[in-house]
Amino acid sequence: MGGSARGMSAHMALAVVASMALAGCGTIGANSVTRDRTDYNDAVARSWKEQTLANIVKLRYADAPVFLDVSSLISQYQLEGVVNAAGTMYTGSPPTSNSVTLGAAGRYIDRPTVTYTPVQGEKFTRSLLRPIPPPALFQLVQAGYPIDLVFQLTVRAINQLYSRSSRPFMRREADPKFYAVLDALRRIQLSESVGFRVEKQGPDEAALLVFRRGASREIDQDILFVREALGIDPDATETRLTFGAVPRNNREIAMLSRSMFEILLELGGGIDVPSQHVDEGRTAPNMAASANASPRDAPLVRIRSGADRPGGAFAAFHYRDRWYWIDDRDYRSKAVFTFLMLLFSLAETGVTPQAPVITVPVN
Numbered sequence: 001m002g003g004s005a006r007g008m009s010a011h012m013a014l015a016v017v018a019s020m021a022l023a024g025c026g027t028i029g030a031n032s033v034t035r036d037r038t039d040y041n042d043a044v045a046r047s048w049k050e051q052t053l054a055n056i057v058k059l060r061y062a063d064a065p066v067f068l069d070v071s072s073l074i075s076q077y078q079l080e081g082v083v084n085a086a087g088t089m090y091t092g093s094p095p096t097s098n099s100v101t102l103g104a105a106g107r108y109i110d111r112p113t114v115t116y117t118p119v120q121g122e123k124f125t126r127s128l129l130r131p132i133p134p135p136a137l138f139q140l141v142q143a144g145y146p147i148d149l150v151f152q153l154t155v156r157a158i159n160q161l162y163s164r165s166s167r168p169f170m171r172r173e174a175d176p177k178f179y180a181v182l183d184a185l186r187r188i189q190l191s192e193s194v195g196f197r198v199e200k201q202g203p204d205e206a207a208l209l210v211f212r213r214g215a216s217r218e219i220d221q222d223i224l225f226v227r228e229a230l231g232i233d234p235d236a237t238e239t240r241l242t243f244g245a246v247p248r249n250n251r252e253i254a255m256l257s258r259s260m261f262e263i264l265l266e267l268g269g270g271i272d273v274p275s276q277h278v279d280e281g282r283t284a285p286n287m288a289a290s291a292n293a294s295p296r297d298a299p300l301v302r303i304r305s306g307a308d309r310p311g312g313a314f315a316a317f318h319y320r321d322r323w324y325w326i327d328d329r330d331y332r333s334k335a336v337f338t339f340l341m342l343l344f345s346l347a348e349t350g351v352t353p354q355a356p357v358i359t360v361p362v363n
Helices: 003-027 031-060 122-129 134-142 147-154 178-190 217-230 260-268 275-279 331-346
Strands: 068-074 077-088 099-110 113-118 155-158 194-201 204-211 239-243 252-257 304-306 313-319 322-327
Touching: 031 068, 031 260, 031 313, 031 322, 031 331, 122 260, 134 147, 134 194, 134 204, 134 239, 134 252, 134 331, 147 155, 147 178, 147 260, 147 331, 178 194, 178 217, 204 217, 260 331, 313 331, 322 331
Parallel strands: 239 252
Antiparallel strands: 068 113, 077 099, 155 252, 194 204, 204 239, 304 322, 313 322
16 A cells, blocks of 8 residues: 555544544534424424324224323433554565554444323313313403404303304204304404403402493494393493303303313314214214304314325324324414413413433533
8 A cells, every 4th residue: 555545544534533523513512402402392392282183083082082291301412433543664675565554433322311201190180171260261362362262162151152062972053142242252352442350359369351442333332242142231340250150140251161171072073084984983973064054163173184194284193094184284273273282281281290300421
């Protein structure tokens, strides 16, 4: 081997190790925080959506819902590099051949540790079955969420006006005035003519709803219609908000709010299930449309099904040899589904995991 060849080989070996070292500098340490946080955040968000979709589908098939929380994420990196060089040279006359031995070795190790916590037990069961408190729903309205969407998804009845239910064994059409009340409340909300506050009344806290008149003639008519439809005293300046089926007087709004379990069942009632599964008795048929169907009777989240894996799905889940998904081009369904994630927090369906004390070695 000539001197130029030996020099080139040595340079190549050193370049390999140097490139490994540079790669390690770019991926290990402080520079990895941005990459890891983004990647893991995307992965957890995607798995959360798919888990929620999976439980909606399972409930439609009378299967048990299962929830797993990601309680901790730990990433550990290790980079090792070794360079060996050895050579033997003989001189004399006639010259003998020379030999050079070069060696390079490297190892990159990535050991992510993910801890899952099953969400179960009495607290979780009670939280899943407990109706969402009406004051929490009005706090969402105060934060800017559409009042008609919040009520249509989370409320079973307001002052004995019942919403539509599409879940098996509890199916019913909405009362004639229910959707009209939602439309009027939405217009009142857009005019900033509805307010909500919580104040002390003796040892307890009272949630009060206030309608502000004078925004316009049309809004005043909407407020009057809402009061009449709900049986509220038209002269009441404040209306007490409570949970229940029947108000105690004409200055109170009694709301039957749904639990997270009910909401999941309601969303499952609108899944586009295969007719074969219905014929085989695997699941219940979809609720038939009434003669006086309203656009509000359409599923709030349209969950499609098919034999093939969907392309470009917002969330997808494979179950019983079928794919179930929410189309990424269906903005309304995506928005309602994302809103559902917030409702899980309001219902306190999660658990507070006891994080272990872990020492991660830095290599």
